[in-house]
Amino acid sequence: MARTLLSALCLLVGLVCFPSTECWEAPWFCHGRECPVYTVVQQYEGFEERNYEVSHWITTDVASAIKSDLKDGFWKLYYFNQGQNSENKEIAMTRPVLVSVKEADGMGEQKVSISVFQSDTDIPEPNDNTIRKIVIPGGTVYVRSFGGFASDEDALENVQQLREDLRAAGKEFVENRFDAAGYDAPWDLINRHNEVWVRAP
Numbered sequence: 001m002a003r004t005l006l007s008a009l010c011l012l013v014g015l016v017c018f019p020s021t022e023c024w025e026a027p028w029f030c031h032g033r034e035c036p037v038y039t040v041v042q043q044y045e046g047f048e049e050r051n052y053e054v055s056h057w058i059t060t061d062v063a064s065a066i067k068s069d070l071k072d073g074f075w076k077l078y079y080f081n082q083g084q085n086s087e088n089k090e091i092a093m094t095r096p097v098l099v100s101v102k103e104a105d106g107m108g109e110q111k112v113s114i115s116v117f118q119s120d121t122d123i124p125e126p127n128d129n130t131i132r133k134i135v136i137p138g139g140t141v142y143v144r145s146f147g148g149f150a151s152d153e154d155a156l157e158n159v160q161q162l163r164e165d166l167r168a169a170g171k172e173f174v175e176n177r178f179d180a181a182g183y184d185a186p187w188d189l190i191n192r193h194n195e196v197w198v199r200a201p
Contacts, residue, residue, distance in 0.1 A: 047142050056136075057118060080128065085124035098180070142200065181195040
């Protein structure tokens with residue numbers, strides 16, 4: 001997964017910048033863009049427990065989590081938001097860009113998708129049949145945050161540490177899946193914010 005998740009997302013989220021029109025006061029690391037709405041349930045030493053509201057996304061599957069595949073997937077979603085949809089509707093980009101990884105188990109293969117949050121639930125139909133609309137139910141997400149320019153090693157180390165912290169805290173979680181959330185443009189040199197997410201069952 002070298003140079004894949006968060007490091008690639010740093011480039012992707014910096015490609016577009018639109019003002020936020022969302023009434024919800026998003027946290028600072030959304031940089032004035034619209035983000036999925038959540039409340040903090042509890043802050044632990046190494047992670048945060050959040051309760052996310054139901055959220056709407058557009059998503060596409062990608063062949064792998066390598067940088068080139070993620071970029072290809074992102075551009076599909078970007079052009080959808082730029083009007084390549086059934087209504088020719090331009091939709092402001094949001095934060096974060098989310099890469100979801102379902103890890104291989106047994107004979108199964110790793111599955112990777114990339115998604116962009118949609119603040120308006122009235123989402124046009126995609127023209128590209130590799131893009132689909134999804135609804136993520138509200139629920140508990142455990143989040144580990146870290147700064148800097150995130151490498152692939154940083155992402156995987158933080159996922160592993162988050163899982164260890166959750167086990168130590170007696171928390172149940174989905175074992176074979178995680179998400180990586182990218183918020184910053186590559187030219188943002190300070191106050192960078194990266195996240196890995198593990199979901200409760």
